[in-house]
Amino acid sequence: xxxxxxxxxxxxxxxxxxxxxxxxxxxxxxxxxxxxxxxxxxxxxxxxxxxxxxxxxxxxxxxxxxxxxxxxxxxxxxxxxxxxxxxxxxxxxxxxxxxxxxxxxxxxxxxxxxxxxxxxxxxxxxxxxxxxxxxxxxxxxxxxxxxxxxxxxxxxxxxxxxxxxxxxxxxxxxxxxxxxxxxxxxxxxxxxxxxxxxxxxxxxxxxxxxxxxxxxxxxxxxxxxxxxxxxxxxxxxxxxxxxxxxxxxxxxxxxxxxxxxxxxxxxxxxxx
Numbered sequence: 061x062x063x064x065x066x067x068x069x070x071x072x073x074x075x076x077x078x079x080x081x082x083x084x085x086x087x088x089x090x091x092x093x094x095x096x097x098x099x100x101x102x103x104x105x106x107x108x109x110x111x112x113x114x115x116x117x118x119x120x121x122x123x124x125x126x127x128x129x130x131x132x133x134x135x136x137x138x139x140x141x142x143x144x145x146x147x148x149x150x151x152x153x154x155x156x157x158x159x160x161x162x163x164x165x166x167x168x169x170x171x172x173x174x175x176x177x178x179x180x181x182x183x184x185x186x187x188x189x190x191x192x193x194x195x196x197x198x199x200x201x202x203x204x205x206x207x208x209x210x211x212x213x214x215x216x217x218x219x220x221x222x223x224x225x226x227x228x229x230x231x232x233x234x235x236x237x238x239x240x241x242x243x244x245x246x247x248x249x250x251x252x253x254x255x256x257x258x259x260x261x262x263x264x265x266x267x268x269x270x271x272x273x274x275x276x277x278x279x280x281x282x283x284x285x286x287x288x289x290x291x292x293x294x295x296x297x298x299x300x301x302x303x304x305x306x307x308x309x310x311x312x313x314x315x316x317x318x319x320x321x322x323x324x325x326x327x328x329x330x331x332x
Contacts, residue, residue: 079111083118090115090136091129099125101132109137121145133159139186144168144193151176158183166191172198177225177249184227194237199245225249234260234285250274262287268294272301281305285312 072080082089090107091099107115116138119126124146130138133156141162143149149169154176157165163186172195180190192198227233230253235246247270250256256278261271262285271291275281284302291298302311 079114079118083115086129094128098128100128101135105135107136109139112136112138113140116140116142124148127153127156130160131156133161138162140164142166144191147171151179155179161186163187164189166193168193168195170194170196174198181226184230186229187227188229189232190227190230191234191236192238193234196238199238226252228252229255231255232258232260234262235264236260237263239265246270246274251277253278254280256281258283258285260285261289264289266291268297268301271298272304275301275305278305280307282307282309283312284308284310287312 086099087093090102090105092102094100116122117140120142122141122143122145127146129136130141138160139162141157141160141164143157144166146153146167147169148171149167150171151173154167154172158179161183165180165187166189168191174197176195176198180187225248233250233253233256235249246261246266250259251274254277257280259278259281266286266289268291275284284305302308
């Protein structure tokens with residue numbers, strides 16, 4: 061039984077009660093405490109993916125103390141992983157999470173480096189939703205982490221490991237609160253996401269030339285979010301960049317000043 065078919069005002073099902081009990085008593089049910097006090101999955105525990113996701117949703121927000129539970133993808137497989145509360149997530153820890161081959165991944169950490177993009181790309185075969193929130197160092201060449209055994213999987217030279225960020229099934233990507241104005245970071249991330257239907261760049265520093273180049277490839281995009289994004293120097297150029305995506309149904313943009321509002325109205329009149 062994956063989803064309850066009972067009305068919301070009915071008593072909890074036995075399935076829900078068991079999940080709630082397991083979530084509140086992990087150390088007495090599916091986990092045990094190691095010698096250093098960390099939660100570790102019991103060796104005899106194997107759970108189907110839908111139970112794993114339901115259990116993880118009851119642990120929200122998923123903090124650092126639950127990360128060891130995600131270290132055994134063969135026994136428990138999580139498809140929907142929200143680790144935005146783990147703001148110090150490292151590349152090595154991200155690799156353990158990606159071993160689950162999630163369909164929905166949401167992370168927010170300033171400890172992640174540029175290498176994390178390559179890790180995500182390598183393990184992205186099931187990924188449909190990706191949120192990178194305030195991951196400042198991901199787009200910085202200087203953030204490359206120290207030596208790790210997993211780094212042997214891909215060469216350091218972007219030209220050798222492939223010039224594209226490869227997530228063949230992703231439909232929704234959010235790059236919120238990150239600096240994207242260095243080099244061609246935005247184009248690099250978005251250039252091969254041909255199935256993308258929703259893009260959120262809110263609170264990010266996006267240059268118009270790169271926005272124009274990136275959007276030119278996203279011909280299936282339907283929703284574009286640009287909350288608190290400074291589209292400078294010309295709002296007209298920004299409108300032209302957005303207008304090239306014929307499939308767009310919604311553009312979400314908070315206008316921060318009366319002057320910008322006047323410019324938008326003038327452009328609407330001109331284009332009309």
